[in-house]
Amino acid sequence: xxxxxxxxxxxxxxxxxxxxxxILATIxxxxxxxxxxTTLADVAQEAGLSQGIVNLHFRAKDNLLNExxxxxxxxxKSQFDSTLEESGPEAADKxxxxxxxxxxPSICDRQKxxxxxxxxxxxxxxxxxxxxxxxxxxxxDEAISGLCQQIIDEGGxxxxxxxxxxxxxxxxxxxxxxxxxxxxxxxxREEAMEAVYSYLRAVFPEHYE
Amino acid sequence: xxxxxxxxxxxxxxxxxxxxxxILATIxxxxxxxxxxTTLADVAQEAGLSQGIVNLHFRAKDNLLNExxxxxxxxxKSQFDSTLEESGPEAADKxxxxxxxxxxPSICDRQKxxxxxxxxxxxxxxxxxxxxxxxxxxxxDEAISGLCQQIIDEGGxxxxxxxxxxxxxxxxxxxxxxxxxxxxxxxxREEAMEAVYSYLRAVFPEHYE
DNA sequence: GAAAAATGAATGAATAGTCATTCAGTTTAT
DNA sequence: ATAAACTGAATGACTATTCATTCATTTTTC
Numbered sequence: 001x002x003x004x005x006x007x008x009x010x011x012x013x014x015x016x017x018x019x020x021x022x023i024l025a026t027i028x029x030x031x032x033x034x035x036x037x038t039t040l041a042d043v044a045q046e047a048g049l050s051q052g053i054v055n056l057h058f059r060a061k062d063n064l065l066n067e068x069x070x071x072x073x074x075x076x077k078s079q080f081d082s083t084l085e086e087s088g089p090e091a092a093d094k095x096x097x098x099x100x101x102x103x104x105p106s107i108c109d110r111q112k113x114x115x116x117x118x119x120x121x122x123x124x125x126x127x128x129x130x131x132x133x134x135x136x137x138x139x140x141d142e143a144i145s146g147l148c149q150q151i152i153d154e155g156g157x158x159x160x161x162x163x164x165x166x167x168x169x170x171x172x173x174x175x176x177x178x179x180x181x182x183x184x185x186x187x188x189r190e191e192a193m194e195a196v197y198s199y200l201r202a203v204f205p206e207h208y209e
Numbered sequence: 210x211x212x213x214x215x216x217x218x219x220x221x222x223x224x225x226x227x228x229x230x231x232i233l234a235t236i237x238x239x240x241x242x243x244x245x246x247t248t249l250a251d252v253a254q255e256a257g258l259s260q261g262i263v264n265l266h267f268r269a270k271d272n273l274l275n276e277x278x279x280x281x282x283x284x285x286k287s288q289f290d291s292t293l294e295e296s297g298p299e300a301a302d303k304x305x306x307x308x309x310x311x312x313x314p315s316i317c318d319r320q321k322x323x324x325x326x327x328x329x330x331x332x333x334x335x336x337x338x339x340x341x342x343x344x345x346x347x348x349x350d351e352a353i354s355g356l357c358q359q360i361i362d363e364g365g366x367x368x369x370x371x372x373x374x375x376x377x378x379x380x381x382x383x384x385x386x387x388x389x390x391x392x393x394x395x396x397x398r399e400e401a402m403e404a405v406y407s408y409l410r411a412v413f414p415e416h417y418e
Numbered sequence: 419g420a421a422a423a424a425t426g427a428a429t430g431a432a433t434a435g436t437c438a439t440t441c442a443g444t445t446t447a448t
Numbered sequence: 449a450t451a452a453a454c455t456g457a458a459t460g461a462c463t464a465t466t467c468a469t470t471c472a473t474t475t476t477t478c
Contacts, residue, residue, distance in 0.1 A: 012446060012453045034334030036245035039437060050455045055439055057453095114333035121330020123390055124323035125243030133391045160407070168404035171384025176376070178383045181332055182342045195377035198369070202411030227427085248463060259429045264465055266427095423476070433466075444455070 019057050019067070021047050026068045031111040035065070035118040066128050069119050072112070073136040079107060084143065091150035092207040095169075098144065099196045102173040103189055113181050141166055155206040165203055172196055228266050228276070230256050235277045240320040244274070244327040275337050278328050281321070282345040288316060293352065300359035301416040307353065308405045311382040312398055322390050350375055364415040374412055381405055 013021070025047035029038045040054045040061055047053070058064040079101060087097030101107060123130045148162035148169075172195065180187040201208040222230070234256035238247045249263045249270055256262070267273040288310060296306030310316060332339045357371035357378075381404065389396040410417040 015453095018453085031333060034331045036331065037334070040439085041437075051457085052440075052455065053453095056455095061438065110333065117326070117332070118330040120387060120390070121327040122243045122245065123326070124240065124319065125246070130391060137388070137391055161403070164400060164403050164407050167385070167388070167400060168381060168408055171382075171388060171404065172377060172380045173384065174387045175380025175383035178329060179346065179376070179380060181329070182339060182346055191373065191376060194370070194373050195380065198373050198412065199377055199408055203407060222427085224427090249465085250463075260431085261429065261466080262427090265429095270464065419478105421477085423474105425472100425474075427470105427472080429468105429470070431467095431469105434464090436461105436463085438459105438461085440459075441457095442455105443457105444453100446451100446453075448449100448451085 015057070018053075020071075022049075022054060022057060022064065023068050023071045026064055027072070027112070027115050030068075030118050031114040035115075035122065040064075062128075066132070068115075069129055069132050072115060072119075073132055076107070077136070077139065080140070080143070091147045091154070092204065095144070095147040095151065096197075096200065096208070098147070099169065099173065099200070100193065103176065103193050103196075108177060108180060108189070110181060110184060113177050117178070117181055137170075140170060144169060151204055151207055155204060157204065157206075160203055168199060169196065172199065224266070227262075229280075231258075231263060231266060231273065232277050232280045235273055236281070236321070236324050239277075239327050240323040243323075244331065249273075271337075275341070277324075278338060278341050281324060281328075282341055285316070286345070286348065289349070289352070299416075300356045300363070301413065304353070304356040304360065305406075305409065305417070307356070308378065308382065308409070309402065312385065312402050312405075317386060317389060317398070319390060319393055322386050326387070326390055346379075349379060353378060360413055360416055364413060366413065366415075369412055377408060378405065381408065 022043060025043050026038070029042045029046050033042060041051060043064070044051055044053050054061065054064055058067065080098070083097050083101045084094055087094045119129050120133065123133055145162045145166040148165045151157075152160055152162055176192045176195065180192075197208070231252060234252050235247070238251045238255050242251060250260060252273070253260055253262050263270065263273055267276065289307070292306050292310045293303055296303045328338050329342065332342055354371045354375040357374045360366075361369055361371055385401045385404065389401075406417070
């Protein structure tokens, strides 16, 4: 008999494996029950582990939630970075690729969105969430406005501000996510992308016609 | 001595007065503590009333929260309706007025936004919230797309869909609200309005140049 | 028009349930 | 054998809900 692969039912895992497993269980649980009704028992059960496990690995619930938000932000950032790398070479191609990324199923997925909105819903009352979200927004903003500026320079567009276009585009994706969350039935990826595209065409006609 | 006005310390108020007072206290409390940490004791204290008062008037916490969301939606709707009435006469004026309304301080106020986002954060896990939000979105969508269609017809715009423009505009305001919530320091009403305006100018040049 | 009776709004202490956290003991890895 | 990971019952804090009681206001009675 071949050497049996290490079964996944190994009782002990490395600290990092267990932490990630718990974070994923947290995401799943929040998307099902909401952040307010997510208990540590729910998370432990979702992970198939015991009562006390979260406190063992995260010390306190606060921590688990902060790290979950951090995880979401990093997950987004990494998709964001690889999209930037893989697309191109023109700035206009990159910008379009970024907008498409925001609407593709691996990002614009109702489960993940529910978790993002759950955290956004507490931004005003939980300073840590605000800090994490603010940092993540800044990164996004810089990348997008850099691309917009390049496009503006290339096209010699007059009366177009990179910052304004960035505000418009990033708001639009957040808002489209909300509409998907609230009205999944009425949401249509193509139509959503068309909303973004209509703006790009309108402000950068040279590049997107 | 003039007849003393009935002091506001009257111990009993009508059912409706008390309910509204409690709803307002709920909004204030949620904006400060978040929906997850808002207790009935907090709400009662904010209202200057006693422990059991919420259950007396709303039967259960669920109910108070549902009615609070309903109240927010109606409050928005009424500002929305009066903006529509007072502006005009052209559809283009009305549309611009609606967009300006969404960014004026009485709507785009961090306290109210925190409460909206708190509810949106639970939309996926609380079906009642979804229903209320969906209905309110539909009303908004119909009004805006009606105006857009009128503008399109007037201007003879080709290749512009009223629904697509509506999606873009309504997403943009939701997203701008989020950016205000997350980064109040970095938010600039003028710049936000400019983002919306840049889109309007771009898709309806005849009307907004 | 005053006193008595009735009404129902409001209180706040008591209850019952939920949940984060702890920790003594168990299992697994080295 | 020792250390580390893990368990799950126990604990204590917190909170929604209930309810007997208090009290302001209105209605009725004489």
